[in-house]
Amino acid sequence: MTTGSKTLYTRVGVAVLAIILMIVAVNCCSCRGTGVRIPGAPAEEKAKALFDRGWAKFESGDTAGAIADYTAVLEMPDAPTGQKARALINRGMAKVGFRDVLGEIADYTAVIEMPDAPAEQKAAALFNRGVTRGQSGDTAGEIADYTAVIEMPDASAEQKAEALVNRIVTKRRSGDTAGAIVDCTAVLEMPDAPAEQKAKALFGRGVAKFESGDMVGAIADCTAVIEMPDAPDNLKAKALVNRGLAKVRSGDREGALADWTTVVGMPDASAEAKARAAAAMRRTQTDSDKSGATGE
Numbered sequence: 001m002t003t004g005s006k007t008l009y010t011r012v013g014v015a016v017l018a019i020i021l022m023i024v025a026v027n028c029c030s031c032r033g034t035g036v037r038i039p040g041a042p043a044e045e046k047a048k049a050l051f052d053r054g055w056a057k058f059e060s061g062d063t064a065g066a067i068a069d070y071t072a073v074l075e076m077p078d079a080p081t082g083q084k085a086r087a088l089i090n091r092g093m094a095k096v097g098f099r100d101v102l103g104e105i106a107d108y109t110a111v112i113e114m115p116d117a118p119a120e121q122k123a124a125a126l127f128n129r130g131v132t133r134g135q136s137g138d139t140a141g142e143i144a145d146y147t148a149v150i151e152m153p154d155a156s157a158e159q160k161a162e163a164l165v166n167r168i169v170t171k172r173r174s175g176d177t178a179g180a181i182v183d184c185t186a187v188l189e190m191p192d193a194p195a196e197q198k199a200k201a202l203f204g205r206g207v208a209k210f211e212s213g214d215m216v217g218a219i220a221d222c223t224a225v226i227e228m229p230d231a232p233d234n235l236k237a238k239a240l241v242n243r244g245l246a247k248v249r250s251g252d253r254e255g256a257l258a259d260w261t262t263v264v265g266m267p268d269a270s271a272e273a274k275a276r277a278a279a280a281m282r283r284t285q286t287d288s289d290k291s292g293a294t295g296e
Contacts, residue, residue, distance in 0.1 A: 120159070
């Protein structure tokens with residue numbers, strides 16, 4: 001968001017495939033470099049070997065090869081349902097590289113409609129379909145998919161929190177600041193939400209409060225992120241940048257400069273965060289110099 005000459009951090013790190021990556025990391029192991037010909041092996045073992053080889057190909061940049069291996073799993077008549085669901089999710093992920101939006105959505109939808117697919121995989125497919133719909137301009141469909149994850153009784157707390165965090169960003173982007181704040185608070189009130197998601201929710205609520213003119217609330221939420229022991233360092237850096245902007249709006253120029261100076265000196269802050277902090281410092285100092293000269 002641009003506020004005059006100042007740019008507010010508004011993204012909370014929405015990962016298109018964050019949940020999917022967690023799933024495949026758990027299931028990828030045995031066959032890298034070994035091939036998949038296992039005469040007489042059970043179907044489950046063959047399907048897993050194909051799945052693992054597909055993931056290894058995806059990691060190495062062979063997207064077409066990954067899609068072929070995932071498709072081979074799907075064409076196995078006796079592959080377990082859970083493995084087919086994982087293969088569909090990962091094939092949808094691989095199709096991102098070919099900008100095959102319809103193919104992505106079709107694969108995620110197939111998982112959602114599988115009667116025996118595990119709840120975790122259905123939630124992951126809904127989450128990914130929501131992201132893909134949002135990227136293609138279907139905001140209503142995006143929100144609907146995130147909402148479906150949130151309302152799934154068997155989705156994990158992490159998946160629900162991730163869906164809420166993405167819905168926060170989507171609601172803010174579509175102008176529903178009040179709805180975004182409600183979702184932020186919902187994440188913060190979840191007893192078992194991961195600390196990182198709570199930090200993202202606090203950050204997002206701070207942005208929403210800034211946008212609605214509540215500088216006191218924005219500063220409070222940014223401060224809470226900064227003081228969270230488990231918040232990612234780069235999110236703390238972004239919160240410091242935003243707190244500085246809110247302090248400028250509140251008339252605390254020195255406090256703002258102190259926050260931005262902290263970001264510039266943070267070893268784990270991203271180059272982008274440091275650049276934004278440095279640019280904000282220059283603009284604030286220049287505006288002050290101009291203002292002082294004019295006042296005299």
